[in-house]
Amino acid sequence: MHRRQFIGAASATLGTLSPWACATSVGAAEPPDARPGFAPPGLLVPIQARPDRIIDVSVCTRPFRAQGPRIEAQRFGRQTVVHNYGHGGSGWSLSWGSAAQAVRLAxxxxxxxxxxxxCGAIGLTTAREAQRAGLRxxxxxxxxxPLVRSSAATGVWSPDSRICTEAGATPAFQRQWEAMARHSFRMYxxxxxxxxDPVEWRDGYVLSDTPFEQPLVGGLGHDGPSEPDYPDLEALLSDIRPRSVPLARHQHPFDVPHARRYSQLVFNLxxxxxxxxxxxxxxxGEIVHRDFASPRQFASLTERTLVNATGYGARALLGDESIIPVRGQTARLIPQREVxxxxxxxxxxxxxxPRRDGILVQAQAPGDFGNADSMPDRxxxxxxxxxxxxxxKA
Ligand SMILES: Cc1cc2nc3c(=O)[nH]c(=O)nc-3n(C[C@H](O)[C@H](O)[C@H](O)COP(=O)(O)OP(=O)(O)OC[C@H]3O[C@@H](n4cnc5c(N)ncnc54)[C@H](O)[C@@H]3O)c2cc1C
Incomplete structure (x- = not known):
């Protein structure tokens, strides 16, 4: 039996149950024409979405650069500094590939x-890639x-999220980006x-009031007219990105006219x-607490090769105004393992x-682009x- 037909048969049989029935009760009900060996699909457990179940609200600043991350070597006196910063909304996703490029320069x-x-996403993965290459x-x-900005990220594979502007996506950058994304994907x-479960695949539902073909004005991932246009890089990874599938109204419990199911790589941060x-x-490895007020202070270090993975911190440290802050806030609800x-x-x-440490709820707000305010807005x-x-509510 084709799996799609099987899902249809199962939902027809369970039609009188609440669509939010718990998965164990679904296992007990068997569609009449089910062949042995195939379990009926589990139904969805509802999220207990109540503000009093919020256990944490965090703000993170994406280090966005119109031209994409800065990965290059620079000489500072007797030292070489390899820069590896400015990964916008894709730092976790591109970290391993970006680290590999920085380590080659080191x-x-x-x-x-x-x-x-x-010691954020970029510093830690650069350190690991360097160790794997035999360096101390x-x-x-x-x-x-968990006090770095990276710890306040959403934690999903999003390699093209605010990674550069449309104009910044030159053919050379696209090649570099694709290499970073593929290397990272393999590592994950x-x-x-x-x-x-530090890393796992999860399914999800994209819901819409309007047909998917109809373009949206605004929406998640865009802050309105203040935000630049971003390139569509997705096609470069079409062979490794699972495609979302359209769902008929009876194949999901949400009270919206349009839905698709996707699979997503999740990082349980x-x-x-x-x-x-x-x-x-x-x-x-060793970790030393140090706060650099200026790159001149690098001279006090005994190492002659440094990788600068200071993220948004590079803006103040190097006076690099090519880094634009893009604010993002997430809230975590009490974990529900069944969700x-x-x-x-x-x-x-x-x-x-659906992270293991809580159900992460992210909402974009107008005015996030160019906004360095890190105060949570409860x-x-x-x-x-x-x-x-x-x-x-359905
Ligand atoms: C809301 C939100 C959600 C996101 N979700 C995702 C996602 O799902 N997937 C994804 O791939 N990306 C996501 N991102 C983007 C991602 O979080 C960033 O790209 C990433 O955190 C950048 O990591 P980093 O290591 O460069 O910077 P950071 O995490 O900021 O680390 C910088 C490190 O440098 C140190 N440092 C800085 N300045 C100095 C100094 N002067 N002296 C000494 N040390 C210094 C800091 O203490 C820290 O250790 C998200 C971003 C936001 C805002």
């Missing part, structure tokens, strides 16, 4: 011990996880199935960050990721959670 100096400045690495940083597949830190320490699906509500600025997260609750 290896070219011939040094066997290097310093990495920064010391990290210097002002903050460590090697981190599946580990204890604590606390478990994943801990894994990176543990691996780094196990391979002889194993994400949601993107198109046109309603709402996206939900009312905005309450409103996002209430919008989410509206989807479960």
């Amino acid at each position: 290896l070219a100096t011939g040094e066997k011990r290097i310093a990495v400045i920064g 690495v010391r990290i210097y940083c002002r903050e460590q996880p 597949q090697s981190l599946l199935g580990l204890a604590g 606390p478990a994943y960050t801990r894994l990176l830190m543990d691996d780094f320490m196990r391979d002889g 194993n699906y994400g949601i993107t509500y198109r046109g309603h600025n709402l996206s939900v990721v 009312a905005a997260s309450d409103a996002a959670v209430q919008r989410l609750a509206g989807l479960f």
Whole structure:
């Protein structure tokens, strides 16, 4: 039997149940024409979307550059500094590939011990790639996880999220981006199935009030006229990106006219960050607390090759105004282990990721682009959670 038909048969049989019935009760009901060996599809457990279940509200600043990340070597007196910063909304997704490119530049100096400045997504993965290449690495940083900006990210594979402007996506950049994305993607597949699920694949539903072919004005991922146009790089990875599938009205429980199901790579950031830190320490890494007020202070370090992975911090440290802050806020609801699906509500600025440490609710706000304010706005997260609750009222 074709799987699609099987789903149809199962939902017809269960038609009198609440579409939000718990998965165990679904397992008990067997469609009459089910052949042995195929389990009926689980139904969705509703998210308990209530503001009083918010356990954390965090703000993160995306280090956006119109021309994409800065990955290049620069001479500072007797030292070589390899810059690796400015990854916009794609830092976690591109981290391994970006690290590999930075480490190639570091290896070219011939040094066997290097310093990495920064302990976020980019610093940690650069340090690990350098160790894998046989180098000894010391990290210097002002903050460590979970206090780095990277720890406040959503945690999904989004390699083309605010990575450069349309004009910045030159053919050379597109090649560099594709290499970074493919390298990272491969690394992430090697981190599946580990204890604590640092990385896993999850399904999700993109919901829409209007047909998907109809373009949206605004919506998640765009802040209106103040925000530049971004390139469409997705086609470059079409062979490794699972395609979303359209769902008929009876194939999902949401009270919206249009829905598609997608599969998404999710990073459970606390478990994943801990894994990176543990691996780094196990391979002889050291972490030293240090706050650099100026790159002149790099001269006090004994290492002659440094990788600058200071993220948004590079703007102040180097006076690099090519880095534009893009604010983003997420709220975490008390974890519900049975909730194993994400949601993107198109046109309603709402996206939900079922992380192991909580259900992440992200809402874009007008004025995020160019905004360095890192104060959480609790009312905005309450409103996002209430919008989410509206989807479960059916
Ligand atoms: C709301 C939101 C959601 C996001 N979701 C995703 C997502 O799902 N997937 C994805 O791929 N990306 C996502 N991003 C983007 C991602 O978070 C960033 O691209 C990434 O965090 C950048 O990492 P980083 O290591 O460069 O910077 P940071 O995490 O900021 O780390 C910088 C490090 O440098 C140190 N440092 C800085 N300045 C100094 C100094 N002067 N002296 C000493 N140390 C210094 C800091 O202490 C820190 O250790 C999201 C961003 C936001 C805002």
